[in-house]
Amino acid sequence: MQDKDGGVAEYTGTVLVNNVAPSVTAGADTTINQNDTLARNGSFTDPATSDTWTATVNYGDGGGATSLTLAGDHSFGLSHMYTALGTFTVTVQVLDDDGGAGTATFNVTVKDVTPPAVVCGTADGQWHGADVSIACTATDAGSGLANPADASFALSTNVTAGSETANASTGSRQVCDVAGNCVTAGAIAGNQVD
Numbered sequence: 001m002q003d004k005d006g007g008v009a010e011y012t013g014t015v016l017v018n019n020v021a022p023s024v025t026a027g028a029d030t031t032i033n034q035n036d037t038l039a040r041n042g043s044f045t046d047p048a049t050s051d052t053w054t055a056t057v058n059y060g061d062g063g064g065a066t067s068l069t070l071a072g073d074h075s076f077g078l079s080h081m082y083t084a085l086g087t088f089t090v091t092v093q094v095l096d097d098d099g100g101a102g103t104a105t106f107n108v109t110v111k112d113v114t115p116p117a118v119v120c121g122t123a124d125g126q127w128h129g130a131d132v133s134i135a136c137t138a139t140d141a142g143s144g145l146a147n148p149a150d151a152s153f154a155l156s157t158n159v160t161a162g163s164e165t166a167n168a169s170t171g172s173r174q175v176c177d178v179a180g181n182c183v184t185a186g187a188i189a190g191n192q193v194d
């Protein structure tokens, strides 16, 4: 800077505008049952009172990032139903209008709690000269059958040769999924063996 008399002085100055990025809290890892809804609240802090904020959430199971509504008190609500089994990372990102970004993540483990579905035939109402065998099938839409042979099997009566009964029962069979949920197939009563 120079004045009219030729005097020179130098002025230097630095103006620092430090934007602080939002700090997001979304909670710890959790485990839920398949087809249940993850529901929890989170929040964020940002010391700037003049900032405005937007947010997204990605629940990690293929839906991508979607807009997340922020309340005036800097809280937000998460809600998502998980239909697939596995471990998924939830990512919440809050952006301020100065380019600051804060992220929080946690894992959701979705477990299979439904036993296999088993369908068996019934007694046919006819007399049989030998033991009766009734077909069954089993499926598990979650973790799958622990024993693949359980997908199709038969339950049979075990009547002593030479005896006659109008109400013979088959044996039974336990069918489990990979996650350890089990159901018992049979016994199937009402078989007529002579």
Ligand SMILES: [Ca+2]
Binding pocket: 019, 020, 021, 022, 046, 047, 048, 051, 096, 098, 100
């Ligand atoms: Ca900020």
Ligand SMILES: [Ca+2]
Binding pocket: 112, 113, 114, 115, 116, 140, 141, 142, 143, 144, 177, 179, 181
């Ligand atoms: Ca299952």
